[in-house]
Amino acid sequence: MTGLSLDNIALERGERRIASGISARVAAGEALLLQGPNGSGKSTLLRVIAGLLPAAEGAIAWDGADVARDREAHRARLCHLGHQDALKAGLTAQENLAFWASFHGGGRDAEAALKIFGLARLADRPARTLSAGQKRRLALSRLALSTAPLWLLDEPVTALDTEARAAFIALLQRHLAAGGLAIIATHEPLAIAARVLQLGAAS
């Protein structure tokens, strides 16, 4: 089995069970959309897959091998984009992106990544002066720097305008076409062919 498989995962938040029995498989080139009402565990599931949180039950495997056995290799193969944009208000757009580029050691060009979401014009603006949508675009530009095969995206298109959405979909499709995987928590319909994993309501 190549790709990522979730086997009977249960999620807990603050010692409270919020979801259980989650099983899914994502193969190379596939996207999986996580849907469900607020509090159903979409973000928590993404954090569990990233390894930030332990799963209450169940196992996560990559190419059939439990990811808990080699955390370092697992971290290297994923790119997690959370609710928050991970931007520093005191740095310019370009500096923010260049920092993450050299922190992750990808060697990809931050300048080119800025262009994908039409941010070249804003490169020298401090992040504190950017609007919510511009910040989100800057955060998404991090994806263009990443060489990781597994993208874990939490509400990626929040606050984006139609143009930026189209740019995001194009970036995502390029990633999938190159054999990448994506797991995306979203409330909004995305114009890509993807399976949907419905998470239940919080009981």
Add this chain to the structure above:
Amino acid sequence: MSAFLALLRRDLVLSYRQGIDAWVVVLFFLAAGILFPFAIGPLPDALMRVSTGVVLSMAALAALLSLDRLYQGDFEDGSLDQMVLGPLPLELTALAKALAHWLSTGLPLLIAAPLLALMLNAPSASYGPMLLALALATPALSLLGGLGAALTLGSRRGGILLTLLILPLYVPVLIFAAGIIRRSQLLAGDPTGALLLLCGLDLGLLAITPWATAAALRQAVR
């Protein structure tokens, strides 16, 4: 290594741009120290005797001031998640943050210390030992402080908790630092013992605190 330097550089750039933080630390150090002449009274002898001790303890308190922001910003804006998931071992991330704290807080304090010592009428022979003691003590303050900042991350009133948690841990650092100054001023006194103990403490903290800090950070992002 490039990730370590990138993080160090980012933190220094941020603290330089938000220059107010570094200045507040130094100004607090001087302003709090200058209270002592007023409280103790105008006897030059009394002041001279406590001067280096005041410099050391005010440096410890001033180093605390900027600590609660050390990881708080990264925690709130999601950067800490990315650091935990990044290729740099979290222990080295903690070390880079402590080093950045020392460069933006410990070093300015070291530079401002002679000025405070002058205002407190410190004996001229004590300047050298005092600076040596501070140079060895401030890295320990940053390493311990980083651990405290990581442990109190995400808790309400984290700043107060951090102070209560870290001040007792600063005591051994102050004892050895004061030992260096006192022994150097005695006739026939030899500060080597205290000097070696403080160096040993620094190295011990360098070996332990990054691991403890990293464990605390992993808990914080859960």
